[in-house]
Amino acid sequence: MEKTDGIGNENGSTEEKQSFKDGSICGYNSLHHLLSANLKPQLYQEVSRLLLGLNCGKALETIVPPESAKALSSKHDFDLQAFKFSADKELLREPRVVRVGLIQNCIALPTTAPFSDQKKAIFEKLGPIIDAAGASGVNILCLQEAWMMPFAFCTREERWCEFAEPVNGESTQFLQEFALKYNMVIISSILERDINHGETLWNTAVIIGNHGNIIGKHRKNHIPRVGDFNESTYYMEGNTGHPVFETAYGKIAVNICYGRHHPLNWLAFGLNGAEIVFNPSATVGELSEPMWPIEARNAAIANSYFVGSINRVGTEIFPNPFTSGDGKPPHPDFGHFYGSSHFSAPDASCTPSLSRYKDGLMISDMDLNLCRQLKDKWGFRMTARYELYADTLASYLKPDFEPQVISDPLLHKKSF
Ligand SMILES: NC(=O)NCCC(=O)O
Numbered sequence: 001m002e003k004t005d006g007i008g009n010e011n012g013s014t015e016e017k018q019s020f021k022d023g024s025i026c027g028y029n030s031l032h033h034l035l036s037a038n039l040k041p042q043l044y045q046e047v048s049r050l051l052l053g054l055n056c057g058k059a060l061e062t063i064v065p066p067e068s069a070k071a072l073s074s075k076h077d078f079d080l081q082a083f084k085f086s087a088d089k090e091l092l093r094e095p096r097v098v099r100v101g102l103i104q105n106c107i108a109l110p111t112t113a114p115f116s117d118q119k120k121a122i123f124e125k126l127g128p129i130i131d132a133a134g135a136s137g138v139n140i141l142c143l144q145e146a147w148m149m150p151f152a153f154c155t156r157e158e159r160w161c162e163f164a165e166p167v168n169g170e171s172t173q174f175l176q177e178f179a180l181k182y183n184m185v186i187i188s189s190i191l192e193r194d195i196n197h198g199e200t201l202w203n204t205a206v207i208i209g210n211h212g213n214i215i216g217k218h219r220k221n222h223i224p225r226v227g228d229f230n231e232s233t234y235y236m237e238g239n240t241g242h243p244v245f246e247t248a249y250g251k252i253a254v255n256i257c258y259g260r261h262h263p264l265n266w267l268a269f270g271l272n273g274a275e276i277v278f279n280p281s282a283t284v285g286e287l288s289e290p291m292w293p294i295e296a297r298n299a300a301i302a303n304s305y306f307v308g309s310i311n312r313v314g315t316e317i318f319p320n321p322f323t324s325g326d327g328k329p330p331h332p333d334f335g336h337f338y339g340s341s342h343f344s345a346p347d348a349s350c351t352p353s354l355s356r357y358k359d360g361l362m363i364s365d366m367d368l369n370l371c372r373q374l375k376d377k378w379g380f381r382m383t384a385r386y387e388l389y390a391d392t393l394a395s396y397l398k399p400d401f402e403p404q405v406i407s408d409p410l411l412h413k414k415s416f
Helices: 016-024 032-040 043-053 067-075 115-135 158-163 168-180 257-261 263-271 292-303 367-377 385-397
Strands: 080-083 097-104 140-142 185-194 200-208 214-219 245-247 250-254 276-281 305-313 317-322 332-333 343-344 360-367
Touching: 016 158, 016 185, 032 043, 043 257, 067 080, 067 115, 097 276, 097 343, 115 158, 115 360, 140 250, 140 276, 158 185, 158 245, 158 257, 168 185, 168 200, 185 214, 185 250, 185 276, 200 250, 214 245, 257 263, 257 276, 257 292, 263 276, 263 292, 292 305, 292 343, 343 360
Parallel strands: 080 360, 097 140, 140 185, 250 276, 276 305
Antiparallel strands: 097 360, 185 200, 200 214, 245 250, 305 343, 317 332
16 A cells, blocks of 8 residues: 555645655655556556566566465555565476565664663564464575674774674574474574674574574675674674575575675685575665666676565654764765665566565465576576686686786877
8 A cells, every 4th residue: 555646646745745754765665666656557568578578478477465464564554565476387396486585674662762671562563474474384594694783883882782682683583483383494694693703793694493493694705894784893794605505495694784786706606616605785765776687687697596585664864963983074874875785686687675664474386396497497507607717716716826917009199
C-alpha cells in the first residue's frame, strides 16, 4: 500500500513532497511500485523486461507466501515479497531448489536509549520477521550488516564498541534458536569482539547451521574510507580470506558491504565454488544508490552465482554531531539508509527491490542448477584467462612495476 500518489498525482502538494523525506520515492515504496502505478500494464511489462531481465525466457514468477507470514507482515508492518528463479530441466540432475530470505530493518529505539534496551528492541523487532521467514519455509536467511546495533561507525566514538560480541555471543545465541526451530541456515553479520586476540574488533558474518550449530565466520575484507563511513576507526581488514561454507542447502559465501565495489572479491568467492553470495550492507542514498542495482547484478552474471543484497533502512540520529574531513558542517546522521534489498541471478534476471523505507522480508526460490547452466552457456570461467591476470597482478605488486603503456611516438614531437 503506497502512502501518496507522489508526483504521479498532478496536484501533488508541497506537503506531499515533504513527506518524501520519509525515504519513499515520491511517495512510493520502491522504483518498481512507482513504475507499475504510473505506466500502462503493457508498458510496465516492457520496462520490467529491460529493468529486471527474463528468467528462462519469462518474467520472474512470484510466489504467494503463506497466510501466517502475510498476517505477520500486516501486524508488524514489514514489506513481504516472494519470487521464484527457475532453471532449465536437466536430463541427469534433479532440480536443486532452495528457498532463500533477506531481512532489512531500521533500528528499534533512538540511539540515545541504553545500549541493552536498543539491542533487546532490535531482537524483539526481528523475531516476527524471522518467524515469517520460518513460516514460509525459508532454508537460508541473511540479515543486514551489523544488524544488532545502530550503524554508529560514522561517529568515531569508542563507546559504540560496547555493542561488540564474541562469535558465540548473545546475538548468535538468539538466532541459533530460530535456526534450530525452522531448520534454517542463518547468516548473521555482527560487530565481533575477538576475545582470544586481545579483545580486537572485527566486522564479521557468523554462519549458523540449520541444526543451530556455528559453521564458521567470515570477516569483512575491504573497509570503507568514504564519506561518513569511518569504519577503519573500529576494525581492520579481515583475515579470513574468501571462505565458502558448504551448508545443507548449498555452498554460500558472504561479501560484506563495501566489498561489493571490488570485483576480485566477488571473483574469489566464485573461484572457491560459491553458489549464493550474500552482501549484507549499510549504505546511504546520496553515496551509493546508483551503484546498488548494478554491482551485485554484475557479480551474479560474471561469476555465475546468485547474489542476495541487503541494506538497512531509516535515518539514524546520533547524540553528538560529527564531521568526516570533507568540509561538510557537523551533522548527527549518515543520511537515509535506502533498503532496496533484492536478489540477482546468474542469467542477469533480478527481483524488484524491497521498500526504500520500511522493514522487509524478501524471499526467493532459486534452482541452483542455474549456476552451472550459465557457466555452460556463456563459458565465463573457461574464457577468463586467469593466467594473464595473475601475471599482471604479480608484476603490479613489485616495487619496480611500470605500467604497460605504449606511447604514440609522435605525441611528444614538436610541431614545426
Ligand atoms: N558499510 C559499508 O561498508 N558502507 C560503505 C558504503 C558503501 O559501500 O556504499
